[in-house]
Amino acid sequence: MAAPGFVQVYTGNGKGKTTAALGLALRAAGRGLRTYVAQFMKKGDYGELLAVRERLADMITIEQFGLPEFHHREQGVTEAETRAAEAGLAAAEAALRGGAYRIVVLDEVNTLLHFGIVPVARVLALLDIRPPQVELVLTGRYSPQAVLDRADLVTEMREERHYYQRGVMARDGIER
Secondary structure, X not given: OOOOXXXXXXXXXXXXXXXXXXXXXXXXXXXXXXXXXXXXXXXXXXXXXXXXXHHHOOOEEEEEEOOOOOOOHHHOOOHHHHHHHHHHHHHHHHHHHHOOOOEEEEEOHHHHHHOOOOOHHHHHHHHHHOOOOXXXXXXXXXXXXXXXHHOOEEEEOOOOOOHHHHOOOOOOOOOO
16 A cells, blocks of 8 residues: 655745755655656746656656746736646646656646636645645745645745845756
8 A cells, every 4th residue: 555645835935945846756756656747837948857858757747837938926817827827737637636646746836826827726626636645745935824724744945045146047957
């Protein structure tokens, strides 16, 4: 019988939320456990996507459900953002129900909720259908309290100092 799965949340303004989730996927792959990652609000050749495609495609599946342009909260939610997010949530639901994955990661889903692109109830419904042996990981800043209340593990990444403040932009292989 498979070990029980839990709901994990990686949130906060510090660096490392996606990295922690991907580290879990890497650890699981080493033990023969498959992971599905739905990346919200991201589009493009991030390093993790390239590595998985070339080296770990049989153990880790990553699909992106973001748009090429960055979302700015003050611009409001577009229909394209809502469609992309819903496609990602539907894919995550299929991964949860399908039985092929021991871990399902909803990368940046908390940020998606913060921006109001999808309602919190839609994500809570995924927690409701999570099979007991599946680990469900939700990442992103600004996790809503309703998600935190349902989690078994919550880690808040807190920024003490960041080189972005000195004008250093995201670097290939380190931040993307």
